[in-house]
Amino acid sequence: MSHISHIELDDAGLPPPTPEIEQERKVAMFDLMEKNSFDLPKRDDRAVPDGPFRVGLSIREKRLVFDIRTEAGDPAAEFHLSLSPFRQVVKDYWAICESYFDAVKNMPPSQIETIDMARRGIHNEGANVLAERLEGKAEVDHDTARRLFTLICVLHFGS
Secondary structure (H helix, E strand, C coil): CCCEEEEEECCCCCCCCCHHHHHHHHHHHHHHHHCCCEECCCECCECCCCCCEEEEEEEECCEEEEEEEECCCCEEEEEEEECHHHHHHHHHHHHHHHHHHHHHHHCCHHHHHHHHHHHHHHHHHHHHHHHHHHCCCCEECHHHHHHHHHHHHHHHHHC
């Protein structure tokens, strides 16, 4: 399976992220570049370029936009996903993240671990929603879907 060689978030026009959100973004981007699995499936007998791919993520007109390009920068695919299926899980994810960020400052490790387990559960749910929405458009493994979901949350936070 191919992979993402470069990812870019179009956060122009979004409010500046909080330090916690910026940290989530940095970690997700680093982890994504370290290891990911991303490929474009063949569709309607059209030739699909081989990866690696350069991926641009943005929110335009209340839609999540994936702009996929070849390593040379040539267009490979573009797809737009409704944000509606993500709204509740993104809201839940940021709510549990706030609890987690507060817990790290004030609570004992056992309580932090409990909140972190809940956070991972919601994160997995968001990754599953993303994988379902990408079906037929892009093939990703679970870890890649998790990292992309984090980046979607970062974009969604400011929109």
